[in-house]
Amino acid sequence: MNRMKVFLLLAVVIGFSACQSRNKQNTEQEMEADSPVIAAPTEEVKTLTGVVGDASMHNFMLVTSKGDTIFISTMDQEPSEVGNFELGDTVKVDYIEEEEEPGTSNIPTAQKVTVIGKGNRYK
Structure with missing residues (x-):
């Protein structure tokens, strides 16, 4: 007991x-x-410059002067900050690389896209 x-x-x-x-x-x-x-965010803002090669609703393809092709996300960004470009335009992209999952390739997320040269779309 x-x-x-x-x-x-x-x-x-x-x-x-x-x-x-x-x-x-x-x-x-x-x-x-x-x-x-x-x-404070741990991501560092970086800059890329290149020509817009293709675009869709939430991302676009940037071709750099070195010939590299980079896909950049515009998901969840304000259209006024990332949507004022057309195919063939030369743009400067301020972006961050967000780590989605360890070991996977990261897609840069555009914070601001600035057109620095208009492209000749009708050659």
């Missing part, structure tokens, strides 16, 4: 401590989520 009481007491203590640590973790997570401190 004595062993049974000790076992029950031990089970109750473990149960309360388990609930308490989960509660503490949840409280810490909620405090971090509600915190007004905004962390």
Whole structure:
């Protein structure tokens, strides 16, 4: 009988401590989520220059002066910042590389596209 009481007491203590640590973790997570401190983005803004070779609704293809072809995403960006170019235009692209999944190739995300030369589309 004595062993049974000790076992029950031990089970109750473990149960309360388990609930308490989960509660503490949840409280810490909620405090971090509600915190007004905004962390600076770790992504570095980079610049590319090239000619727009192709475009679709949420990305475009840029051909650099070295002949490299780069696909650039415009997903979730304001059209006024990334949509004022046409095929054949020479553009400067301010972008960030966002890591989607480790080990996969990253598609640059355009932050701003500036037309620096109009292309001759009708040759």
